[in-house]
Amino acid sequence: MGLGRYIGKKALWYGGALLAAIVLNFILPRLVPGNPVDTIVSSLARGGSVTADQQQKIYASFVSQFGLDKPLWQQFLIYLNNIVHGNLGVSFSAYPVSVNHLVGQAVPWTLAIQLPSIIIGWIIGNALGAIAAFKGGRWDSGAFTSSLLLSAMPYYCLSIILLYFLALKAGLFPVGGAYSYGLSPGFNMQFITDALHYYWLPFLSLVLVIIGGQAVGMRSMAIYELGSDYVNFSRGLGIGQGKIVGYIFHNAMLPQITGLALSIGTMVGGALITELVFNYPGMGTLLFNAISSNDYPVIQSITLIITVAVLFANFAVEVVYGIVDPRIRAAKTGEK
Amino acid sequence: MTGIIPTDALEPRGNEELPHEVAGTDVGTQFTADGSPAAGSAPDSGPTAPKKRRRSGLNVSPRFWVAIVLVAFVMLLAFVGPFVYPYGPNAAAGGLYDPPSAHHWLGTDNFGHDVLGVLIAGSRNSLFNGLLAGVIATTIGVFIGILAGYVGGWLEEALMGITNVVLAIPALIVLILISVSVQNSNISFMKGIVGLALVIGITSWPWTARAVRAQASSVATREHIDIAKLSGARLPSIMALDVFPYLASYIVMAFVLQVASAILAEASLSMLGLGPQGTNSLGIQLHWALAFQAMGSGAWWAFFPPTIILTLVSFALLLLQSSLDEVFNPRLRRGKKKAVKAAAARRAAAARRLASQPVPERATS
Numbered sequence: 001m002g003l004g005r006y007i008g009k010k011a012l013w014y015g016g017a018l019l020a021a022i023v024l025n026f027i028l029p030r031l032v033p034g035n036p037v038d039t040i041v042s043s044l045a046r047g048g049s050v051t052a053d054q055q056q057k058i059y060a061s062f063v064s065q066f067g068l069d070k071p072l073w074q075q076f077l078i079y080l081n082n083i084v085h086g087n088l089g090v091s092f093s094a095y096p097v098s099v100n101h102l103v104g105q106a107v108p109w110t111l112a113i114q115l116p117s118i119i120i121g122w123i124i125g126n127a128l129g130a131i132a133a134f135k136g137g138r139w140d141s142g143a144f145t146s147s148l149l150l151s152a153m154p155y156y157c158l159s160i161i162l163l164y165f166l167a168l169k170a171g172l173f174p175v176g177g178a179y180s181y182g183l184s185p186g187f188n189m190q191f192i193t194d195a196l197h198y199y200w201l202p203f204l205s206l207v208l209v210i211i212g213g214q215a216v217g218m219r220s221m222a223i224y225e226l227g228s229d230y231v232n233f234s235r236g237l238g239i240g241q242g243k244i245v246g247y248i249f250h251n252a253m254l255p256q257i258t259g260l261a262l263s264i265g266t267m268v269g270g271a272l273i274t275e276l277v278f279n280y281p282g283m284g285t286l287l288f289n290a291i292s293s294n295d296y297p298v299i300q301s302i303t304l305i306i307t308v309a310v311l312f313a314n315f316a317v318e319v320v321y322g323i324v325d326p327r328i329r330a331a332k333t334g335e336k
Numbered sequence: 337m338t339g340i341i342p343t344d345a346l347e348p349r350g351n352e353e354l355p356h357e358v359a360g361t362d363v364g365t366q367f368t369a370d371g372s373p374a375a376g377s378a379p380d381s382g383p384t385a386p387k388k389r390r391r392s393g394l395n396v397s398p399r400f401w402v403a404i405v406l407v408a409f410v411m412l413l414a415f416v417g418p419f420v421y422p423y424g425p426n427a428a429a430g431g432l433y434d435p436p437s438a439h440h441w442l443g444t445d446n447f448g449h450d451v452l453g454v455l456i457a458g459s460r461n462s463l464f465n466g467l468l469a470g471v472i473a474t475t476i477g478v479f480i481g482i483l484a485g486y487v488g489g490w491l492e493e494a495l496m497g498i499t500n501v502v503l504a505i506p507a508l509i510v511l512i513l514i515s516v517s518v519q520n521s522n523i524s525f526m527k528g529i530v531g532l533a534l535v536i537g538i539t540s541w542p543w544t545a546r547a548v549r550a551q552a553s554s555v556a557t558r559e560h561i562d563i564a565k566l567s568g569a570r571l572p573s574i575m576a577l578d579v580f581p582y583l584a585s586y587i588v589m590a591f592v593l594q595v596a597s598a599i600l601a602e603a604s605l606s607m608l609g610l611g612p613q614g615t616n617s618l619g620i621q622l623h624w625a626l627a628f629q630a631m632g633s634g635a636w637w638a639f640f641p642p643t644i645i646l647t648l649v650s651f652a653l654l655l656l657q658s659s660l661d662e663v664f665n666p667r668l669r670r671g672k673k674k675a676v677k678a679a680a681a682r683r684a685a686a687a688r689r690l691a692s693q694p695v696p697e698r699a700t701s
Binding site: 013014016017020021024025028029145148149151152153154156157160161163164168175176232236266272273276277287288291292296299300303306307310311314 | 500501502504505506510514596600603604609622631632634639640644647650653655683
């Protein structure tokens with residue numbers, strides 16, 4: 001199969017997945033009896049903070065914005081059109097703030113915490129896993145069991161434990177949030193040093209879990225390679241140990257690099273709960289608040305953004321693999 | 337041919353795709369041999385290599401027993417706990433965050449309920465949810481996987497197409513969307529723990545299906561399938577009796593992972609505030625502890641117990657899976673230095689044997 005056809009086929013698959021995701025995103029909240037706007041506006045009215053007149057206005061603006069008075073297929077087209085133009089709508093609970101604005105505020109925090117921890121955790125974890133595989137014995141079982149414990153631990157469980165011991169008991173770090181009360185985000189020395197102080201604990205809790213996961217993966221890959229035929233063959237040929245280790249490492253690395261690419265893709269949605277535990281102002285906290293106030297436009301936008309990021313990362317990995325490794329193109333229906 | 341030998345050798349090994357020929361060779365050599373590798377087989381191919389054959393029973397590592405003990409501990413807490421510990425999850429037992437005492441071993445939570453009582457009920461529900469969702473996901477995944485892998489052709493294309501599309505969309509996102517809808521609906525059944533297990537089950541089957549498909553299509557090329565076909569067996573019977581048993585050990589491992597991930601999915605959803613309503617679970621317990629500032633007030637007894645149980649469960653299940661993997665998949669077994677020496681000795685012996693014998697007339701089997 002030629003490269004062009006391969007990429008075209010992949011694009012078709014991922015396009016299909018994207019469409020399915022958008023349809024799900026659109027249809028699921030609408031399956032609920034009654035429309036979401038009714039629920040929201042009536043709950044606003046119960047709060048007593050909105051007059052009947054304002055309520056009418058909010059209601060009318062939502063209905064026209066989402067085209068709720070039109071048939072379902074037209075609503076879907078409106079929805080699609082909005083997405084394509086990068087318009088995520090208006091938040092229910094923070095009316096009239098746009099969802100784009102809310103998401104734009106949350107995403108940098110999430111990226112700032114995730115990107116460094118994924119990359120650093122990946123490097124340390126792989127080194128640890130490779131060493132465990134080569135050394136074997138006591139070192140291996142110790143490193144393996146502790147890595148397994150770390151990787152088996154849900155992200156947020158480690159967060160809770162660290163938060164309690166390091167922040168509450170030892171008082172080394174602040175308990176939650178991302179910067180001190182009274183400061184406003186900006187690029188000045190005072191804010192950055194303050195934010196760094198808050199940054200360490202969530203960072204640590206993410207990086208430890210990533211190290212665990214990567215070490216477990218790398219260890220079993222390397223062990224698998226150690227027992228494979230080409231290693232025995234190389235030994236038979238009398239090739240030096242150092243060179244064999246080089247081959248093993250090279251082959252064991254490939255899946256790990258895929259893993260890195262994929263985890264960068266899942267980054268935005270990777271640690272929703274950890275953010276929640278630390279009350280960190282990223283996507284997780286935004287989603288939590290949106291769920292507790294039934295803020296459909298925000299929920300839908302976050303799920304959409306996460307899905308698009310994941311699909312895009314998957315697609316990119318497959319395309320790169322197809323370019324790098326012709327066997328994958330040649331493979332029959334296989335993994336598709 | 338009894339005991340461990342067949343299970344050891346017939347096991348499709350490796351987690352990913354298995355080239356058909358490899359599986360084929362293993363069967364071929366294994367049936368002719370009674371412990372020592374048959375002529376023509378690779379001299380040191382892991383599972384057929386003669387080692388420690390005198391040992392009877394399952395060759396499990398200490399990790400396996402650690403995992404079993406941990407799982408048993410949580411099960412005991414969840415299912416025997418209610419009969420031993422006097423306080424239920426819903427009875428008012430004290431004030432806001434009373435510290436642990438002789439009466440209330442783990443103190444009380446933000447509602448004044450006994451934490452250990454809530455923990456017991458929550459563990460039970462979380463385990464129940466995990467098992468139910470695991471059964472649903474594994475059943476769907478195995479069915480679709482075997483159907484696609486065994487039948488092949490356009491059916492395989494179609495089923496795997498669907499699987500890959502579902503797999504590409506993050507499961508947590510679909511779960512969040514469905515749960516948001518369910519919570520605002522008026523179907524009370526779906527809001528409970530059974531409904532949640534159902535939702536988790538029907539969103540998490542794809543990776544099992546994909547993995548089982550790879551294994552099933554390698555089993556489909558084996559000779560006993562031809563015999564079954566020749567003797568007139570129908571498709572369901574071949575799928576159930578001739579393909580399924582060869583995947584059983586793999587499916588057990590997949591099931592263990594499904595249970596673990598379902599328990600964690602429930603916890604994640606519950607912490608986001610999308611958990612089952614009007615009941616207890618480990619995630620819900622954590623949700624309330626976070627919502628009512630248990631951390632800030634230093635009430636460690638409100639959030640530590642569910643955290644620890646969650647960690648224990650997921651650690652124990654992963655450990656169980658990895659130790660089962662070592663049983664079924666001997667290549668992963670370590671004993672590093674000894675094994676390397678033994679392998680070297682085997683290679684040397686095989687080389688001597690090969691040197692003294694003419695190469696058998698056997699093409700690639």
